[in-house]
Amino acid sequence: MNIILDACAxxxxxxxExxxxxxxxxxxxxxxNKIIHLVNLCEFYYNFYRNIGESETxxxxxxxxxxxxKTRFDLSSKFWRQVSKYKALIKRISLADCFALTLANQEKGILVRVC
Known part of the structure; x- marks a missing residue:
């Protein structure tokens, strides 16, 4: 099963936590099959970098x-357009979460969030 992890998870x-x-x-x-999009990994990285520094992060x-x-780098035209559509249509969703949602749909996976 494809599992898409967002940064909060x-x-x-x-x-x-x-x-x-x-x-x-x-x-x-x-x-x-555990997957995180690079944008979500970036969220993870800056969160820890801010608190524990580069080496520990x-x-x-x-x-x-x-x-x-596994980190995915998807950013095809079709992919980023779908990310943009989710951001435009879904109230109160972060852009990074739209990347995770798009990846989950593309991979027919389950999106795991805990925030």
């Missing part, structure tokens, strides 16, 4: 890679 997992148990269960299931990025969370 991964942040909750790393910080052991509310929802971390669910994210941990999903991430440790070897049958799941880089270690976290490596740990995500080590547990097979």
């Amino acid at each position: 991964v942040i909750a997992f790393v910080r052991n 509310t929802g971390a148990d669910l994210v941990r269960e999903i991430i440790t299931n070897q049958n799941n 880089e270690k976290l990025i490596q740990e995500l890679s080590d547990i097979n969370i």
Whole structure:
């Protein structure tokens, strides 16, 4: 199963916040293909960079890679247009969440959010 992770899900997992148990269960299931869009990974990165600095944040990025969370770089014309449509049509959604939603739809996956 394709699992699309947004930044909040991964942040909750790393910080052991509310929802971390669910994210941990999903991430440790070897049958799941774990994916995060680069824009969502950027959110994760700046959040930790601001709080723990570059070196420790880089270690976290490596740990995500080590547990097979794959980063996607999709930005085709069709993809970014769909991102834009979601942002225009859905009230109270961040642009980054629109990237995750578009990727989930493209991959026929499940979007995991915990925020």
